[in-house]
Amino acid sequence: AQKVTQAQTEISVVEKEDVTLDCVYETRDTTYYLFWYKQPPSGELVFLIRRNSFDEQNEISGRYSWNFQKSTSSFNFTITASQVVDSAVYFCPSLGGAGGTSYGKLTFGQGTILTVHP
Amino acid sequence: DADVTQTPRNRITKTGKRIMLECSQTKGHDRMYWYRQDPGLGLRLIYYSFDVKDINKGEISDGYSVSRQAQAKFSLSLESAIPNQTALYFCATSDFSGNTDTQYFGPGTRLTVL
Numbered sequence: 001a002q003k004v005t006q007a008q009t010e011i012s013v014v015e016k017e018d019v020t021l022d023c024v025y026e027t028r029d030t031t032y033y034l035f036w037y038k039q040p041p042s043g044e045l046v047f048l049i050r051r052n053s054f055d056e057q058n059e060i061s062g063r064y065s066w067n068f069q070k071s072t073s074s075f076n077f078t079i080t081a082s083q084v085v086d087s088a089v090y091f092c093p094s095l096g097g098a099g100g101t102s103y104g105k106l107t108f109g110q111g112t113i114l115t116v117h118p
Numbered sequence: 119d120a121d122v123t124q125t126p127r128n129r130i131t132k133t134g135k136r137i138m139l140e141c142s143q144t145k146g147h148d149r150m151y152w153y154r155q156d157p158g159l160g161l162r163l164i165y166y167s168f169d170v171k172d173i174n175k176g177e178i179s180d181g182y183s184v185s186r187q188a189q190a191k192f193s194l195s196l197e198s199a200i201p202n203q204t205a206l207y208f209c210a211t212s213d214f215s216g217n218t219d220t221q222y223f224g225p226g227t228r229l230t231v232l
Contacts, residue, residue: 047223095219
């Protein structure tokens with residue numbers, strides 16, 4: 001079975017501050033996948049990024065960047081120069097790869113509520 | 119038009135009633151899922167289907183049943199609704215071809231059981 005822990009339940013920042021959302025995962029699967037999703041106040045879940053367990057390359061997309069460190073089982077998400085529109089709940093689920101007990105199933109943590117104040 | 123649609127978007131019902139939530143997708147994906155979201159608990163998997171003839175229980179399937187009528191349609195039923203089934207329900211789809219399996223979610227159905 002997999003487990004995801006999002007250390008911060010809630011984060012509050014002022015616009016233009018940088019903010020990092022922490023995510024730690026536990027798995028016994030050899031192959032697994034990690035994701036970040038955003039859930040804005042309107043309620044839908046928006047896919048942001050997917051990372052394979054064998055690919056530790058960090059990624060940057062505009063103001064967003066992701067740091068995957070297999071050695072510490074972490075997949076952290078940083079928003080640079082935050083904006084009010086970044087206010088949302090953020091989830092970092094994991095998905096088991098082929099042959100594992102959690103194959104094809106997303107396991108979610110409780111999420112981090114990010115509030116960006118103007 | 120949205121790739122993954124859910125009907126209804128909101129529903130209020132009474133204890134003991136039978137409820138069906140429907141999900142349709144135009145993404146051509148073979149895999150479909152039902153989750154529920156409760157405050158502070160993230161999303162939990164109810165049922166999933168890797169193809170039309172494959173139905174599997176998830177983490178919290180008690181009190182629910184599903185039907186995969188076609189590749190594009192996956193319905194969730196509550197045979198006799200109870201108040202602790204009040205939650206936000208999401209349908210999701212994924213495509214394993216190309217070994218990606220990223221799940222894409224519908225807009226959600228907010229269900230209230232009185």
